[in-house]
Amino acid sequence: QQPVRIAPSILSADFARLGEEIRALEAAGADYIHIDVMDGHFVPNITVGPMVVKALRPHTRLTFDVHLMISPVDPMLDAFAEAGADILTVHPEAGPHVHRTIQRIKALGLRAGASLNPGTPAKMLDYILEELDLVLVMSVNPGFGGQSFIDSQLRKIEALRKSIDKTGKTIDLEVDGGIDAVTATRAIAAGADVLVAGTATFKGGDYAANIARLRGN
Ligand code: DX5
Ligand code: ZN
Numbered sequence: 348q349q350p351v352r353i354a355p356s357i358l359s360a361d362f363a364r365l366g367e368e369i370r371a372l373e374a375a376g377a378d379y380i381h382i383d384v385m386d387g388h389f390v391p392n393i394t395v396g397p398m399v400v401k402a403l404r405p406h407t408r409l410t411f412d413v414h415l416m417i418s419p420v421d422p423m424l425d426a427f428a429e430a431g432a433d434i435l436t437v438h439p440e441a442g443p444h445v446h447r448t449i450q451r452i453k454a455l456g457l458r459a460g461a462s463l464n465p466g467t468p469a470k471m472l473d474y475i476l477e478e479l480d481l482v483l484v485m486s487v488n489p490g491f492g493g494q495s496f497i498d499s500q501l502r503k504i505e506a507l508r509k510s511i512d513k514t515g516k517t518i519d520l521e522v523d524g525g526i527d528a529v530t531a532t533r534a535i536a537a538g539a540d541v542l543v544a545g546t547a548t549f550k551g552g553d554y555a556a557n558i559a560r561l562r563g564n
Contacts, residue, residue: 351562354412356523356544365399369407375558383416389418397423401431412460433457436483438489461482481518521539522534
């Protein structure tokens with residue numbers, strides 16, 4: 348388990364001032380910038396695409412952790428790589444050949460992640476885990492910020508912690524959805540080392556204090 352890193356989700360940012368918001372998150376001590384890409388098909392909401400990622404790229408040197416909730420996902424990988432993504436995370440349900448998708452992301456020179464919906468079992472990753480740089484456990488059903496953490500996902504985090512440790516490789520174990528100071532502590536205890544937080548980062552406007560609180564400070 349690596350040191351805890353905080354990945355604010357810009358889903359809760361002011362979309363009219365995204366560049367400024369990202370600079371503020373960097374100044375506030377964020378580790379990754381989590382960018383939620385939704386297509387209105389794989390999930391019931393629409394957000395941003397590669398053009399917005401590209402426009403944001405000059406605003407920070409932080410890792411762009413791009414969470415792709417789109418299907419089919421393969422035709423869009425190159426565009427997100429060109430736009431400046433650092434990590435591309437896909438859902439195994441978003442295409443028929445997740446192993447090939449992961450290989451493609453790595454061939455593009457990016458870090459590859461796989462994400463599990465609340466109803467998707469950890470064993471879905473059994474045959475690709477060693478290929479991954481990041482595993483993303485969804486602790487809400489993807490599509491919207493501000494939902495409540497689903498407790499059953501803690502068991503999945505624990506199971507994945509064990510599988511990741513067994514590989515002996517450095518693989519981020521990231522949790523996304525309903526993370527606040529309380530659920531952050533529980534997710535870290537279960538083995539998570541990257542926390543995505545939208546609502547909890549932006550709430551009240553003091554991003555630095557909010558991020559420090561999520562880290563356990
Ligand atoms: C949900 C997204 C999350 C979301 C988290 O589909 O993947 O990244 O922004 O928002 P909060 O932290 O508000 O639950
Ligand atoms: Zn996300």
